Amino acid sequence: MIGALLITLFAVLYYGPWLKKVISTFLYQYPYLQKLPGPKGPPFIGSIADLAGDTTVPLKFWLSEAEKARERGDGFFTITVLGRTISFPINGETLKYICESNEEILKGKDYEFLRAWIGDCILLVIGKEWRDRRKSYTPLFHFSQLDGYLETFNKHARVMAEVLHDKAGTIVDMSEAVKRTALDVICDTAMGINFDTQRNPTHPYLHSVHDFTHLQQRHNTTPHMWITPIWYLLYDREYKRSLHGLNDLTKKIMDERFRRVQNGEVDLEAKKRPLIDHFFSYQQKGDWTLEDVHYELNGVIFGGHDTTSATLTWVYWVLGTQAEFQQQCFEEINDIMGPTDRDLDHDDLKSMVFLERFIKECMRIFPPIPAVERELMNDFKIGDHVLPKGSEIFIAPHIVHHNPEVYPEPWKFDPDRFLPENIAKRNPYDFIPFSAGPRNCIGQKFAMQEMKTILSWTLRKFSFSTKHDMLDQGFAIEVICKPTINVDLLVTPRK
Numbered sequence: 020m021i022g023a024l025l026i027t028l029f030a031v032l033y034y035g036p037w038l039k040k041v042i043s044t045f046l047y048q049y050p051y052l053q054k055l056p057g058p059k060g061p062p063f064i065g066s067i068a069d070l071a072g073d074t075t076v077p078l079k080f081w082l083s084e085a086e087k088a089r090e091r092g093d094g095f096f097t098i099t100v101l102g103r104t105i106s107f108p109i110n111g112e113t114l115k116y117i118c119e120s121n122e123e124i125l126k127g128k129d130y131e132f133l134r135a136w137i138g139d140c141i142l143l144v145i146g147k148e149w150r151d152r153r154k155s156y157t158p159l160f161h162f163s164q165l166d167g168y169l170e171t172f173n174k175h176a177r178v179m180a181e182v183l184h185d186k187a188g189t190i191v192d193m194s195e196a197v198k199r200t201a202l203d204v205i206c207d208t209a210m211g212i213n214f215d216t217q218r219n220p221t222h223p224y225l226h227s228v229h230d231f232t233h234l235q236q237r238h239n240t241t242p243h244m245w246i247t248p249i250w251y252l253l254y255d256r257e258y259k260r261s262l263h264g265l266n267d268l269t270k271k272i273m274d275e276r277f278r279r280v281q282n283g284e285v286d287l288e289a290k291k292r293p294l295i296d297h298f299f300s301y302q303q304k305g306d307w308t309l310e311d312v313h314y315e316l317n318g319v320i321f322g323g324h325d326t327t328s329a330t331l332t333w334v335y336w337v338l339g340t341q342a343e344f345q346q347q348c349f350e351e352i353n354d355i356m357g358p359t360d361r362d363l364d365h366d367d368l369k370s371m372v373f374l375e376r377f378i379k380e381c382m383r384i385f386p387p388i389p390a391v392e393r394e395l396m397n398d399f400k401i402g403d404h405v406l407p408k409g410s411e412i413f414i415a416p417h418i419v420h421h422n423p424e425v426y427p428e429p430w431k432f433d434p435d436r437f438l439p440e441n442i443a444k445r446n447p448y449d450f451i452p453f454s455a456g457p458r459n460c461i462g463q464k465f466a467m468q469e470m471k472t473i474l475s476w477t478l479r480k481f482s483f484s485t486k487h488d489m490l491d492q493g494f495a496i497e498v499i500c501k502p503t504i505n506v507d508l509l510v511t512p513r514k
């Protein structure tokens with residue numbers, strides 16, 4: 020009895036302020052909610068029943084609500100889930116309002132889990148801090164700098180082709196293969212260190228990344244994990260271990276490089292240099308602290324690794340299921356590279372126009388990021404409607420990319436949708452795998468060049484196949500969008 024009383028007292032004291040905030044937010048938002056289009060579930064609880072089930076359920080629900088909104092002639096729909104009010108723009112025209120806002124750039128609640136890893140890095144900060152960070156980053160992703168990273172892309176893509184060569188004639192889990200390649204690329208470009216996880220799949224950093232993202236997904240998609248004592252009892256040890264693994268290694272590498280910077284052994288102005296040296300040059304000028312350097316390193320590794328490997332996983336899936344388009348990609352690459360083993364240069368990449376259209380169409384049908392989240396700091400107008408302060412907007416590429424009014428037969432794979440004349444007919448916000456507007460992905464050109472390099476190296480040497488059809492695949496919404504069927508492809512060497 021006393022135990023129960025103590026637990027209740029603890030819960031009231033611990034959760035009281037949180038509960039008060041949730042209730043007052045809900046009471047503020049409720050009158051607005053009545054006027055917003057979308058499903059009206061029970062107050063507070065809202066659409067929780069529609070979202071219950073496995074990780075494929077949310078996307079199906081979002082797409083069906085988008086269709087209903089389109090039939091009603093609305094540009095967005097709003098749902099409530101356990102006191103959270105979330106609005107989903109369904110077309111480029113409506114998305115423009117949020118994407119173009121320089122003020123409403125606060126990230127949604129689901130990003131909080133990441134803070135212990137990536138801290139106050141560019142991905143999470145707002146206001147002047149974000150503007151200053153963005154300004155520091157812009158030159159690092161300029162075309163002139165990207166050429167410097169190409170050597171690293173070639174290096175690791177070549178290793179991927181060699182690793183696949185050893186497995187030729189067998190079925191390969193392409194999701195695992197690209198995960199390691201993308202991790203090696205980002206760690207090398209960020210820190211100038213080759214973890215070589217492709218040849219060394221037991222590398223502890225690979226495991227820490229895997230464990231942390233797995234725990235993040237568990238936390239964000241399972242509401243009872245938001246109750247601290249439950250999380251603490253079940254996962255806290257595992258969480259701290261993976262966090263340690265992530266932070267310790269990058270910190271060690273950073274400290275060692277910083278020692279060399281101080282000894283004058285590193286040229287911080289070198290033409291080709293890892294991102295860490297750019298970060299140190301900001302630190303030396305007094306713009307960044309050493310803690311900033313560490314968080315930005317972790318942020319770039321987080322932002323540039325899982326996203327790229329998820330995209331490539333889907334691209335290989337399409338290659339394996341669309342033999343004719345795979346052949347077209349191969350022919351273009353072969354025309355440019357011939358039967359050589361040479362590295363790709365900037366002009367080669369630029370000439371691969373079909374491959375780029377192919378990747379973009381993959382990213383349209385299978386966008387890797389399910390939603391970019393914004394939490395509104397003020398009441399926000401969308402057309403004639405007002406979304407309440409404290410509510411969230413989900414910028415969800417799947418919804419926009421499968422809008423039949425913009426993309427007729429949206430599930431049909433057709434790279435020609437990305438011919439320049441067809442792009443010109445669309446609202447730019449109708450294609451948003453990298454988000455859009457001032458807070459879009461700063462690494463998108465880097466990512467596109469990296470993916471083209473990896474695909475060119477592997478398609479030059481192998482063909483990929485599976486017995487599945489492209490649309491056998493389902494979407495699991497985790498932190499990123501994952502296929503429900505393993506991307507196990509038969510890798511056949513080309514003659």
Ligand code: HEM
Pocket residue numbers: 126141142143153318319322323324326327330387388391392452453454457458459460461462463465466
């Ligand atoms: C195909 C691969 C990629 C995809 C799909 C992707 C997607 C995105 C998206 C949707 C955002 C916006 C996130 C938000 O507002 O919450 C973003 C931001 C960002 N991305 Fe990427 N990304 C990719 C690759 C990369 C790479 C390779 C890098 C770095 C080398 C990178 C660095 C960043 C950074 C630093 C931001 C934060 C920008 C800001 O807040 O101003 N991304 N990315």
